[in-house]
Amino acid sequence: MCRILLMLMAVLSFRAVEAADKPNIILLFADDISARELPLYGSNVWSPPEGGDTSDLKYRATTPVLEQLAEDGCWVTTTWAATVCSPSRAMMMTGRYAHRHKWWTNRDIGEVQREDGTYEKWPLYESSPLQIGHIARQAGYGTFWAGKTQMAGDLQKFGFDEGCFTPGKLTDRDNPYTDFKHAYVKRNGERVLINVDTGEPADTYWQHGWYWYPHVRLMNHPESRKKPESRKKMEWWPNTPESRESFGPHTYGPDVELQFVFEYMQRQHAADKPFFVYHCSHLGHDAFDWLHPDMNTKWPGTPVVKWDGTGYSRVPTKITGDDGVYDTHGTVTEPGIHHHVNYLDYQMWLYRKKLAEMGIDDNTIIIFCADNGTSGYGKHQSDRQKGTHVPLIIYAPGMTKHGRQDVLVNLADFLPMIADVVGVEIPSDYPIDGESLWPFLMTDKRTHRDWIYAYRGAEQLIRSQYLMKDGRGRWWDVRNLPDDLISFPEIKEWDNALELHRAERERLTETIEPFDLHATEHDAPGTRPNPNAAYLKQKKKGNAKK
Template sequence: MSRLLFTACLLALSLPWQPALQGAVAAEKPNVILILADDIGIEGLGCYGGTSYQTPALDQLARDGRRFTQAYAQPLCTNTRVQLMTGLYNHRNWIAFGLLDPQALTIGHWMSSAGYQTCIAGKWQLQSYDPPTYPGAVQRRGRGMRVEDAGFHEYCLWHTGHTEMKGSRYANPVINQNGQFRRDLAGKYGPDIWVNYINGFIDRHREEPFFVYYSMALPHWPMVPTPDSPAWQDPQRRNEEDVRYFKDMAEYMDKCVGKIVQHVDEAGLAENTLILFFSDNGTHLKVTSQTRSGPVSGGKGKTTDAGTRVPLIARWPQHIQPGVSHDLIDSTDLLPTMMDAAGAPLPEHFPIDGRSFYPQLMGQPGTPREWIFCHFDPRPGWDKDRFRLQRFARTARYKLYADGSFFDVPADPLETKSIATGQGAPAAEAARALLKQVFTQIDQPLTPAVSPAAPQRSP
């Protein structure tokens, strides 16, 4: 029995469905499309007040759906992607940068077990990262999860192996499609290949529930021309790096989203398709974007809002009431939310840090978070020794670090002046007390603990 099938069987047996309800649930399963941008904070989108880049597709998605103003990721990509894939904070299952625990249960496993046809396209970078000469690399190279074991039925991905073999993600991309490297991509542009693959997947599976995870490359460095850049017309300039190309890349990111949304709509699938757009961290440090409130410098790699506050948009016509939500959300919440949308809630015995915001999407009060937590340490990993462990817990307004630093974030977004104990307003001191309690409990095992009947990865 294949590893995927074995895992799917275990998951299916563990899901808390009643047999009499399975048919009804299956008939109501929406399609789910999760789009994860790579390196863009809220200042990059017009619907969040950004003015530097034209993002009409995402702005329309926000008008048609629910836009979240208090959504948070980790400061770097792998850290967020591990949380998103597993619903767990990094201190519970972190291995190293560019690696996902090969025994983890992912959104691919869960959605496949719930009866979905599943696809991932774009960036993988979760199996191997360190170059062979990097200190300690021999202990880590190739020790992450292979995409073949991640639970998806189909894939079309960049960086599925070692870093030195990854090749380009943009011009003349190197793409592994279902176990074969494509040989027809000279002169092509990676994001176009992924969008076309996704739309083809949708066409092939439109008569059954499908799940698409588009793990975008855009607008991540290198900042190079897109097919909409004048420089693209000269093949010799397609790898020309300049920060000015970030604008073109951000706008092409929006264009890619628009093509997928348009395809869903033209296929008549809009009212049965939940589309989620999220980002893995803030904008690159070299980029300064203009907003209606003034300039914002990119904060990728930082634990400030510029590095962690990201866009989150959800659209599902006739199901999600358009509007704005100020509920606190983090990247661990996406997995349980999607499973609830699929009519297949995670088993009660399954340990998870994430909290579903599906009720809020459906116009119900739900149980919004009082706080989120961040354990950020991208080490070990190539070029990551410049970072250090940082831990914080926060409410929508106040933020407490493990070293005791405490900030009123809206009033001090760059976190330059810590509020001494006892010197804050009553609301601040109440928040400080709450967040101190988070630190006392966050390292405890999750409860309820995994029971013997819980799903486990096959050996």
């Protein structure tokens, strides 16, 4: 596979442009945030702290910076991801759909059988050896990966020079610096999930703390490589006496990510080299609340930030206590996804402020997006576009499009767009499914693509500007956008349907046929199905119920 990658890279060509002329790229990829959570999208419904639906304005986010970014640049009304984290990231990073990379859904990932007969998840760098990190790197960019990876395999093979992960993979269990984590123990002969901080059973799914007192791992950090005793490519942070001294429950993972992102940007700029930052924030993802372990909250509070009409200020965080009993001294917000969105707005303000200070704001492209719908509303859902409809805001100096853009975009379109930006030509014999958005953004082109696609395991979703098929096989009239962004009229009586819709149904049905390989080509080529695969067990269970 390494030989294949080298051959691919050998045939890549890119424009001979001076480093200073190449635009920097920041891709801020939020987690589990539906388009409806941003006021920009005009929905009359959003998510309350416990999940579900609300129209209570006190739970609506406030995003002045993202709205300014959308005005300076543009925002897209209908952008589709997959319905859950891993396959969405796979789609975006590779420019391909699941029939090629085999990441069908989080617990349904195609496997590869190794020479010794063992099975493992087929890593994206094997199924798709040309990804966004590889493309940027080949164009002479420094590449940095921050936050949540949601990827299997060796994180150093995805085309990124350095990284700051929180923590990277759930298999990274040996962090010695924080006890905000879960562990399975045997008690009275039973396997029990406990909160390591308190030693008490935890009624949740197994996870690390990625917000407060976070698990942070650095990849290829230059200071780490200077230490003879720790010349490892991956190192736990805090990694210096000073950082260990200041580390504690008040330390906030999204702040740490941004600290290392900014440090990397500074180093690249000082070396007169362009950078590509792929920042996968956890913000938006629900989580166990380590500061309130007995409270049934969905989205733990964030640091308090305040907007004065021109800029943000952040209240210094103070958290005292231990063993599950903590006092936040009024420096942490109440729970709620709206606070997560607000904090993303604050971080975007920090990004734009930093770029201006560095003098590169007029030579940096910013992309804000998310990986799938909100937990408790859209995540994992194939009902209409609940799980797939995500926000997309793009700012690029010199772009011709501004404000609202009523076009269709797939996350798969990001890879060819980034290739266009950095000047890399994708080999003609390397198939991708995305279509570059760059010509639309930079010319007088009025449309982008006429259908978008998503998947959830064996379920397939597709839509045009007029018609949508969801993963449950239902068809919807999507000519007009409802106030809640989801309550489209269902089409059931096809004999009485518009000719437009009948023709679209035929066209869209034919379009998705080549992608429908879940049952026949689920795994890596040449791999026999693993009898212990989770998706096969689930399938057998479903058949038994019938």
